[in-house]
Amino acid sequence: MRYWLMKSEPDVFSIDNLKNSPRRTAHWDGVRNYLARNLIRDQMRDGDLAFFYHSSCATPGITGIMEIIGAAHPDPTAWDPNSPYFDPKSSATAPRWYMVDVRLRQVFKNSVTLTELRKYPQLEQMPLLRRGNRLSVMPVTPQEWDFIEKLAE
DNA sequence: GCCAACGTTGGC
DNA sequence: GCCAACGTTGGC
Numbered sequence: 001m002r003y004w005l006m007k008s009e010p011d012v013f014s015i016d017n018l019k020n021s022p023r024r025t026a027h028w029d030g031v032r033n034y035l036a037r038n039l040i041r042d043q044m045r046d047g048d049l050a051f052f053y054h055s056s057c058a059t060p061g062i063t064g065i066m067e068i069i070g071a072a073h074p075d076p077t078a079w080d081p082n083s084p085y086f087d088p089k090s091s092a093t094a095p096r097w098y099m100v101d102v103r104l105r106q107v108f109k110n111s112v113t114l115t116e117l118r119k120y121p122q123l124e125q126m127p128l129l130r131r132g133n134r135l136s137v138m139p140v141t142p143q144e145w146d147f148i149e150k151l152a153e
Numbered sequence: 154g155c156c157a158a159c160g161t162t163g164g165c
Numbered sequence: 166g167c168c169a170a171c172g173t174t175g176g177c
Contacts, residue, residue, distance in 0.1 A: 007174095007175090009175090033160075034160090035160095055174085055176085056175050056176080057175095060175080060176070114176080131157085132157070132158040132159060132174095133158090133159090133174095133175095134158075134160080134174045134175070136174090
């Protein structure tokens with residue numbers, strides 16, 4: 001089993017939106033970055049766990065935990081001209097972008113803010129904290145995962 | 154709103 | 166294949 005961190009702007013899709021989704025499950029659509037896509041498509045497995053990270057907001061940070069449901073599959077928003085994620089170079093026969101389904105496992109009582117994450121040398125290797133990093137899907141080591149889970153208690 | 158950093162595009 | 170220009174991300 002692998003661990004992940006996935007970013008979302010809460011104005012677009014927040015952890016409360018996921019909580020209020022049917023069966024607390026949703027498509028994690030709209031990823032339009034090749035490295036992130038490759039991680040989703042090639043590395044994510046059913047049952048993996050992921051931190052839900054709120055970005056581009058007043059208090060960026062990790063707000064809870066979700067589970068990856070099933071395998072990656074093509075992201076149909078890429079071939080919907082009315083979607084903000086439309087990509088004319090993707091099609092149903094030659095999909096360019098992939099997504100996974102996620103199910104909410106836990107909303108942290110206290111989210112672990114970006115400011116707090118930066119305090120710990122144990123976490124300084126996380127891509128999230130590296131200068132200029134913009135990857136919206138990234139792996140988390142088991143050590144980092146355990147450490148952050150304890151911070152959320 | 155600013156701006157640093159990065160990814161993508163497209164001309165050559 | 167190079168690289169400048171451009172667009173986006175995301176913290177502040």
